[in-house]
Amino acid sequence: MIVLGLILxxxxxxxxxxxxxxxGIILLLIGAVLALVGSVGHRPIGGRRHYY
Structure with missing residues (x-):
């Protein structure tokens, strides 16, 4: 999404x-936010690997 935004x-x-x-600006911003959220979401919740 970031590449498409940059091209546009x-x-x-x-x-x-x-x-x-x-x-293009909107897609760049959305891509940056999604990349940031995707990079921080790999922590266990409450000491568990899976939260159901």
Missing amino acids: LIVGYLLGISLLTTA
């Missing part, structure tokens, strides 16, 4: 299409 950002900037630039 660059293409939108080069072609002067603000909609693509805006979509």
Whole structure:
């Protein structure tokens, strides 16, 4: 998602299409948030490996 956002950002900037630039920025932000959340979610909860 981060790569797609970067591609849309660059293409939108080069072609002067603000909609693509805006979509690229939004996808970059969403991708960064998802990457951050995915990297912190690997801790056991309450000392257990699985929480049911």
